[in-house]
Amino acid sequence: xxxxxxxxxxxxxxxxxxxxxxxxxxxxxxxxxxxxxxxxxxxxxxxxxxxxxxxxxxxxxxxxxxxxxxxxxxxxxxxxxxxxxxxxxxxxxxxxxxxxxxxxxxxxxxxxxxxxxxxxxxxxxxxxxxxxxxxxxxxxxxxxxxxxxxxxxxxxxxxxxxxxxxxxxxxxxxxxxxxxxxxxxxxxxxxxxxxxxxxxxxxxxxxxxxxxxxxxxxxxxxxxxxxxxxxxxxxxxxxxxxxxxxxxxxxxxxxxxxxxxxxxxxxxxxxxxxxxxxxxxxxxxxxxxxxx
Numbered sequence: 032x033x034x035x036x037x038x039x040x041x042x043x044x045x046x047x048x049x050x051x052x053x054x055x056x057x058x059x060x061x062x063x064x065x066x067x068x069x070x071x072x073x074x075x076x077x078x079x080x081x082x083x084x085x086x087x088x089x090x091x092x093x094x095x096x097x098x099x100x101x102x103x104x105x106x107x108x109x110x111x112x113x114x115x116x117x118x119x120x121x122x123x124x125x126x127x128x129x130x131x132x133x134x135x136x137x138x139x140x141x142x143x144x145x146x147x148x149x150x151x152x153x154x155x156x157x158x159x160x161x162x163x164x165x166x167x168x169x170x171x172x173x174x175x176x177x178x179x180x181x182x183x184x185x186x187x188x189x190x191x192x193x194x195x196x197x198x199x200x201x202x203x204x205x206x207x208x209x210x211x212x213x214x215x216x217x218x219x220x221x222x223x224x225x226x227x228x229x230x231x232x233x234x235x236x237x238x239x240x241x242x243x244x245x246x247x248x249x250x251x252x253x254x255x256x257x258x259x260x261x262x263x264x265x266x267x268x269x270x271x272x273x274x275x276x277x278x279x280x281x282x283x284x285x286x287x288x289x290x291x292x293x294x295x296x297x298x299x300x301x302x303x304x305x306x307x308x309x310x311x312x313x314x315x316x317x318x319x320x321x322x323x
Contacts, residue, residue, distance in 0.1 A: 044194040046193050053197060054193055054197050056281035057281055060284075060287045061114060065117070067315055073322075108139065120173065120174040121142050121171065121173050121182040123145045124170040126169065173321075185285065193281070199277055290303055
């Protein structure tokens with residue numbers, strides 16, 4: 032993907048679940064969703080005459096409430112599960128059973144290691160370096176799905192918008208690393224040779240024009256030279272507008288209120304509470320129903 036921001040062109044922006052996390056808005060959106068869900072209690076219940084009550088004696092209670100496996104805590108397990116769901120569109124966990132078929136552990140599987148296939152009217156899961164499992168042995172949570180069993184990645188669906196955000200973020204980094212100056216002209220009253228011009232340019236860039244601190248040094252010019260800066264502010268290049276637009280796009284993709292991504296441009300004391308309620312109703316609740 033090729034995006035021009037200001038007078039800088041960001042070519043071949045690679046967008047996948049790993050690179051998307053380099054964009055701070057995506058990182059924040061996924062983190063706020065997974066951390067919100069992971070801290071909720073996951074309990075096993077049994078029906079009673081009065082409704083329901085926690086069934087602490089069941090081995091399944093331990094899996095959801097405190098220890099899904101011997102390596103991860105309940106918090107880390109569900110955080111990992113939701114992270115992969117949001118990044119890859121599918122979350123998988125292997126259900127380990129004892130000799131009588133009771134689930135005794137849940138182990139997260141990386142989506143890249145799992146292939147879902149249909150065999151005889153049933154789904155089977157081929158796990159790299161492990162084998163083929165029946166659907167009853169795999170916990171599978173799909174995101175948005177078009178065929179009913181394979182989820183579509185939000186990162187893939189919004190690749191263009193995320194690429195634009197990454198390109199803008201990279202441009203901002205390069206902008207300030209160059210001393211926040213796009214270019215400039217050194218004027219010499221005489222005529223310099225090719226070697227002298229190259230040496231002077233390299234020395235100027237190295238001394239006064241490199242790094243965000245370079246823009247604050249005092250230049251000393253010799254032999255009647257004069258420096259004429261040519262500056263292009265981020266606002267003129269619509270850099271700030273692009274950055275803000277990218278954050279709103281990520282908020283839309285993940286159904287996260289902008290104020291949870293540290294964008295308080297439209298936030299007020301009256302609407303933040305309402306947006307937080309919408310976050311629970313329209314972002315968190317659908318994922319919880321799939322987990323349930």
